[in-house]
Amino acid sequence: MPFYFEIIKTQGRARAGIFHTPHGPIPTPVFAPVGTQATVKAVPPRDLMEMSVSLILANTYHLHLRPGDELVREMGGLHSFMAWPRPILTDSGGFQVFSLAEINKIDDDGVTFRSHIDGSKRRLTPEDSMCIQENLGADIIMAFDECATPTDRTVLERSVARTHQWAVRCREAHPDDNQQALFGIVQGGIFEDLRLQSAAFLQTLDFPGYAIGGLAVGETKAEMYTTLDYTVPALPEDKPRYLMGVGEPDDLVEGIYRGVDIFDCVIPTRLARHGSAMTGQGRINMKRLAFATDHQPVEPGCTCYCCTHFSRAYIRHLLKADEILGAYLLSIHNIHFLTRHVQAMRDAIIAGTFPAYRETFLRQYAQKA
């Protein structure tokens, strides 16, 4: 059994486990940094390994367009191509097609769109997505879905139905999870009946893991949490649960509290490139004049390479001078912060102290820096 999910300890709905993959174990809960174009922006793989990052996400849409999934396959697959020996997850390409490309036509068979890179006309179907993701060779691959506005019920009903048809076709195109585990994606926006219907339908296809899609795309935090409250219990206990595109520190706490195992988000690297540090007291704009001669590290007490070697004054200087090293050092800090945060929650679940961690973290986080 190349893939299996081992639950080590639960506390309430929160779970600590290990998702075993052909490229090694993923201790869960886990936060996966995003390497859109087969690189976590500005961060070399060895730095990610040093920070105990155990899973990264790469984007099917981007890699299909450039350098091309067949080229990646020829280079031995994503692990070999980007020199990342640990587990990788690829999304289905659906979300990016709907958010980045110029859509020409969506029909029941698939999506026709223009590449955001060169304007070339492209077609993506559930079968194409499976083929591309097989070429890329990630450990966890995702069913091709339609991601619609989470609050528009009429649109959502059609979208959920289509997502289910596409899930069936993905499962038929990828029936065997020995090499790559195919996860289904539960849709349904913020509507309980749609989410429950989606969770039930997808389980008939017996996926080795289930994602919750279509959140963190416009609804409130309260709506997201409520959606998790009723969606997570509708998923099988013995399979990993993946909340897509979520990485705010407080959302990670609330997601884990509600039984989510896997998260991914561009937020640590994107904020870093915009000069923001993530800390236990909220975000800090590191370009502030107040930091010009501040000898303290970005986050006092942090053990990352950035915080153990450099001052806020130096980081501010790098950002003001548009130096690449600024984006690198803040990316290191932000990824380290989120990775440690999730590891601390895993430790707390195992130690039986998760409720206290949750309460303390959320109180301090709400104070802001």
Add this chain to the structure above:
Amino acid sequence: MPFYFEIIKTQGRARAGIFHTPHGPIPTPVFAPVGTQATVKAVPPRDLMEMSVSLILANTYHLHLRPGDELVREMGGLHSFMAWPRPILTDSGGFQVFSLAEINKIDDDGVTFRSHIDGSKRRLTPEDSMCIQENLGADIIMAFDECATPTDRTVLERSVARTHQWAVRCREAHPDDNQQALFGIVQGGIFEDLRLQSAAFLQTLDFPGYAIGGLAVGETKAEMYTTLDYTVPALPEDKPRYLMGVGEPDDLVEGIYRGVDIFDCVIPTRLARHGSAMTGQGRINMKRLAFATDHQPVEPGCTCYCCTHFSRAYIRHLLKADEILGAYLLSIHNIHFLTRHVQAMRDAIIAGTFPAYRETFLRQYAQKA
């Protein structure tokens, strides 16, 4: 004696030595990567240390303007500010004022110019340059000089005279080399009598090291080598000799052959950001289509992090996709290449095989990749 130069072995005019500084030994000959704004562009200090880089250069002009030399002093000086524990050299600011700023007025007292960053009006005199470099706190600091076109004799004569007056004022402003060693800069373009006159004059000021300035700024390689042929022997045997702004692999061979000990250049990092790899067979444009599915490392046999982990195909993809990691990995390779190249020449001098290294390297380098 915080600074002293120890010559271990000579072969012809080539020397292998150690320049001892308060921040540790600099084995010579040495190539110093440039960290213009207190960062070697895209490369964290720990990577430089891993590659055995023993000296870096930072630019006085840039750091005076941003973040300001007084701020750097308040932060404990450059070593502390940029977390680089090994030796640092700062230039005088002269070259950048003449090449980057909008000059308002040059007179015998100094230079008035406008900042290339915010257009503010600034004044730089020899005394200012000493004060700024003392605030920055580098191990090796440079006399403030005027860098004129190396082939215009009339301009050069006035410029050399002014450089000498300014060297006297720098020496008066910085008479004590216990904390920071002040190097004089020999000017005179490609004119033997001017160079000899400059070398002789500067030695009356008893500097702990001598630089050769005003080369690699427009003259031919043959002219540069000829200039070294007569200038180096006019410098004291027992002091380090620094050829400013030179870093082409063949120029390093010819400089060391002629008795130069220290070099610096932006070339490894600048070429990297433009997608060029430096190799023993010349430069390679890594964006070439021919590399799209090339499994080989950038330079086969190279032991750097880039070449031991990544393919040309991956590097090309990163460059085409404008990913920061591409500039980082090529910067690592190029700095590693030049550092190893100079170390190999040092080893060859000690082993008595430098002439063979020189001949073999130059023949292979001329073949081009």
